[in-house]
Amino acid sequence: MTERIALFPLGTVLYPGLVLPLHLFEERYRLMIGDLLERPEPRRFGVVGIELGHEVGADAARRLAAVGCVAELHDVTPHEDGRYDIVTVGARRFRLKRVDRSRPYLQGEVEFLPDEPGAGAEASARRVRRMFRVYRERLAATGASPAEEIDLPDDPVRLSYLIAASVVLDPHEKQRLLEHEDATLRLRAEAELLARENRILDALPMIPAGQFLDGAFTPN
Secondary structure (H helix, E strand, O other): OOEEEEEEEEOOOOOOOOEEEEEEOOHHHHHHHHHHHOOOOOOEEEEEEEEEOEOOOOOEOOEEEEEEEEEEEEEEEEOOOOOEEEEEEEEEEEEEEEEEOOOOOOEEEEEEOOOEOOOOHHHHHHHHHHHHHHHHHHHHHOOOOOOOOOOOOOOHHHHHHHHHHHOOEOHHHHHHHHHOOEHHHHHHHHHHHHHHHHHHHHHOOOOOOOEOOOOOOEEO
């Protein structure tokens, strides 16, 4: 069964349970928020990665990723000039089946995806927790992140998304983590990535390429 939702193409990957603040200034996204505010709660749209094109301008979002994440609208601050500052929280993942470009902003027919732990999730979660703590310690030694402990959830599904959001990776790797079928597969992939990043930090303390989610506004 599919559902039609508004789409927000973005260069940042959103994961379920994670917070994404946005600053909206383009007319089409101002229209999108206005339309959402006329509907009853929960108000939501789909955040989907851009594989070809840009976030803004005539060349925007020519090709989109196959899997995205629903963003639930939690806070809206309008400005006098029509811009919005919004705060969203990631909800369910979806597979994008079809894109409708008939309105100023994109809409899509989406199929929602399950979030299962998978076989062996607890063992994979224990391994990733250990590796992530080492990663944080080594990254903190470079001055790239604070040394405070992150409260890691017990639930393997939630853990897999928190790790995916927190590790410094390039957007393609972030997207691949979002697309894994269950938490066990995602955690196993994260263990391989953490092993790589820990080797890099151990041999040459430096900040790996990529974007670290620090809560800053993403301009769009």
